[in-house]
Amino acid sequence: MFKKRIKPEVVPVNEYTDYSDRFEGDEKYATLKHVAIAAAVPSTVAIGTGLFMFNKFNDTYSSTVIPVAAPQQVMEPVVAQMPSTIPVSTIAQPTGIIAEKSLEILATALDPLVQILVAISFPIASVIMVGGCFFFMLGNSERAWNTIMNAGLGYVLIQMSPLFLQILRTIGDAI
Structure with missing residues (x-):
């Protein structure tokens, strides 16, 4: 008598799964434009990759060759005389080579x-x-x-x- 029975309410599935509260008007549904853009992205990437691989194997473009310039050093002539004292540096000078x-x-x-x-x-x-x-x-x-x-x-x-x-x-x- 004092206890009120709680009757569960059945909610249709589309009321809590279509996410319509996030969008307004016609944005709720995908249009032909959205589908065309979504289909064009993978095909564009595939075409670009195919062209890249075609050019790579035809040696028109190679990303693996890196030119390296070696540092040029000028050698001084060796003098045959021995000095009386030879200066010795205890700390090596960094050259960066x-x-x-x-x-x-x-x-x-x-x-x-x-x-x-x-x-x-x-x-x-x-x-x-x-x-x-x-x-x-x-x-x-x-x-x-x-x-x-x-x-x-x-x-x-x-x-x-x-x-x-x-x-x-x-x-x-x-x-």
């Missing part, structure tokens, strides 16, 4: 690793994007878009990493 050579060797050793990572980034990004498409089929479109966008951004940044490394190398040489 060893540091430059070790940095050059390290950069040259890591270049194949960077090239391998750049080469395998497209297949990995493709697999991740296809996996994101499965989220669409499972009804989780927000996670699908998030996965596809992260894979695309990661692919672009990996493809640009040799450029970033070259910029860092140039800045290091200037300093």
Whole structure:
């Protein structure tokens, strides 16, 4: 008598899963423009990668060759006379040649690793994007878009990493 029965209310699924509160008007639904842009991004990346690989194997562009200028040293003629006292320096004077050579060797050793990572980034990004498409089929479109966008951004940044490394190398040489 004093206890009021609480009757559960059944809410339709579309009231709490369509995320309509986030958008206004026609933004709630994907238009043909949105679908065309989403379909054009992977094909544009694939075409760009294909052209890059075509040019790379035709030797019109090669990112693996790095010209290195060796420091020029002028040798003084040797005098045959022995001085009475020979000055001896106890502290070695830094020339910078060893540091430059070790940095050059390290950069040259890591270049194949960077090239391998750049080469395998497209297949990995493709697999991740296809996996994101499965989220669409499972009804989780927000996670699908998030996965596809992260894979695309990661692919672009990996493809640009040799450029970033070259910029860092140039800045290091200037300093």
